[in-house]
Amino acid sequence: MSAYNMLDIVMKDILQVVTPVQEDWEVRFAIINDLRRVVESVASLRGATVEPYGSFVSNLFTRWGDLDISVELLNGSHIPSTGRKQKQVLLGDLLKALRKKGGWNSLQFIFNARIPILKLKNNRQSISCDISMNNLEAQMKSKILFWINRIDGRFRDMVLLVKEWAKAHKINDSKAGTFNSYSLSLLVIFHFQTCVPAILPPLNVIYPGNMVDDLIGVKVDAENHIAETFDANINRFISDKSRPINRKSVPELFVEFVRKFAQMSSWASELGISPYNGQWEQIKNNMRWLPKTYAVFVILCSLEHHLVSLGVEDPFEQPQNTARSVNQGKLEKITNAFLDTYSLLTSKNLNQSSILTSLAPPEVAMIIAKPVIPDYNGGYYHHRTPPQVQRALLPHPHPHPHPRPYPQLRPQEQPPPSRRSQNGSRGTSSNGSTSRDPHSHPRPYPQLHPQEQPPPPRRSQNGSRATSTTGSTSKGPVQSQQGQQIWRQKTQ
Template sequence: MNKQSMLDVVLHDILHMVTPSREDWEIRLAIINDLRSTVESVESLRGATVEPFGSYVSNLFTRWGDLDISIEILNGTHIASAGKKQKQTLLVNFLKVLRVKGGCMHFQFIPHARVPILKFKSVRQGISCDVSINNLPGLMKSKFLLWINKIDSRFHDLVLVVKQWANAHKINNSKTGSFNSFTLSLLVIFHFQTCVPAIFPPLKDIYPTNMVDELRGVRVDAENLIAETCNANIDSFILNKLRRINRTSLPELFIDFLRKFAQIDSWAAEYGICTYTGQREQIENNMRWLPKTSAIYVEDPFEQPENSARSVSAGQLKKIGEAFQTTYNLLISNNQNQISLLTQLVPPHVFSLIVHRGVLPLPHSKHLVQNGRQGVNSNGLTSKRGANSNGSTSKQGANSNGSTSKQRANPNGSTSKQRANSNASTSKQGASSNASTSKQGVSSNASTSKQGASSNGSTPKQGASSNGSTPKQGATSDGSTSIIPTKGRQGPQQQAWRPKAHTQA
């Protein structure tokens, strides 16, 4: 398998594993309805609506993704405004009732953040929730990221891959001085604007003014104006027959993404990233960005001149640059296999799930990733005591052709309950080297895999709405987002699913 094919298989496996299932959507819908019920019982929040935003609305979250919630205080039909002090008070009132009602744990109130936030975990599978007050700008930014996926579905896939890679290198956490997920999405947008030929236009061609400045007056009118403008310009860009079409594969786009930012820590002092114009711009020539107070400048195109990367520290910027460079060097080298790729591209819990094709991660999977204490074979599968040379899994010993043996392989090819056939046996956990069928392993030639990806370089289709179609969207009676799925490419086993609507409890 060549480098390109191997990376293609690994990226497919990653997307298959992290793409939310129907259950993941339903759990979040249940949490939203729980919170709506709680808000109704808070006297100071009577009449307020509970509206999700962030990666849940933009369809850029993973199975383990956080849930961002805005409690919108109404002012009749008009967009309401609330000061920081009022937001803090309302969140405290909400927190008190939430504690009494139960169903949540690990509360953390951050009153002095730029946007005051209440953080906690739901007992429903431990999903983390961030609740803010009147965060309509956040909601509109999330919708925009959903809309531009209509231009090219590779945006959705690359964002999910980049988030997993950033988590693996611990550079996707603004609390520790690195990137937040919104900034990572902006970096992918910038990459799509600056590759040749360009996949995305400058964002000013989609929405020509500062979006947050338009969030005033009657709410439904303001939202409709933004939605109609964006969708009309997106459709115009898609239908432009004169534009050159970029047909670069996802692996190639990812490698070029890493290359583009491999020296980010060396040029960030002089240049900022502007997705509004689709260019790198000299900071000293951009009066909106002065004085420079952050290690790196990534302008929020919807709330100019805010810096979405303002939390990045100088020390973390150096670590970020090293992560880009290290991974890029691996992907262009000849010294790689599926294990080395996965350790660079996903955090340990995702690594274990992918290796075992959906089986719960092993208790010592962290050691497996970091130092191979349990043994990793050359084809990406795991051995409890040792790995054979072709990818099969053995509890005590591996035979010479890739079949799985619980004790020892019979040297003459006979089959028994405790012995593995040494020629054409079927393996449930190991990968067969002779065209056998594998349920969880990866076949080394032409075998059929129900959950794994084949190693012949083919790319199974994957992901929700990955054919460029955009889920239809509208407003429910409470102002929340209604998301209706359209048919698109599906993963090999796990069908992408989206809820019909966020209903009011």
């Protein structure tokens, strides 16, 4: 069986396990209604509404996914402006009401966060909930991710698979210095923008401007303006018959995804990821990131060490860095997760068990890997495994008769070979460290298409990295088409 066939089977198994069923939707709607009843009982929140956002609204959540809630205060018909202090007070009132009502556990008030949050779990379903106040920006971002999924259905599958893979490698926890789920979704968007041919356009083609800046005035008018702009430009992109179509499978796209970011630690100090422009950005030359957020993206240097902050720009709230939680200590761990996975998926000794271990967290892998037992009809079932998972684990009906090698890049697509020292060994990275090798097989050097390559750092004559004096922005792999008409509703 070919490597891609094995990967395809495992990925379908994972998606069968984590994809929500009707009951999962009903449970979350019931929790939302429970919270609405509690909010209605709080005098200071009279008239407020309870609105979900996050992966639940984007339809990018899994069966065990958290539920994000925003309590929206009334301000007539206009978008309310609530200070951080007031949000803390109101969330404190809600916390008291939740304790009095009962039915909730693990209540935690994170009041010093940039956005104050109340965390809790429902007693009946044990679904984790994060409650914030007047978080309209997050609600709109969630809807936008849902709209983007209209362009290509592979986006949703990739996001779900990348989230499970990140959990398996313990790099999906912003509190621990790794990625949050939103930044992982943006990495998938960026990958779909920079693969060849591109699947998604730069997001400035879909929405020119900074979305959060347009959340002003009459609430319904602002929301409709944003929705209509996205709808018109997404329809225009989908109906463009002249654009090349990417027909790669999800397994192929996933292998390219881990390959693309397998050298993250080597370029994170100089390059940022801009889904808005659909290209890599030179941090020091990007005027949107300077000077206000320079400290968020910039290299932090000293004579003894070299610290890096990874930059993944929020395309809807520029120039916010959605990966600001990633610290130097965890950047190497994140890079190794990409590189280890790419090494595994391109090895000759690949099997479904090793793929499953790398792509799924233990709780998901355990469901999939239960022993197959013949039933009385000669079929198969798995003890305590949902029926849809049982079907996914049946023997593959049409296995490929001959192993299919990974596609080889054409000579002109090959990147330059890795730099080697005079004794023939690979040189160390700029910080003097060498990559660890946990596998018995050597890590292959990730091969990128020229359009996928991040721009190389400029170097001075003495070999040190040099910064641009022109202030111009580097050209990335995907540019919006010149002269393309972008529809934007006129505001009064």
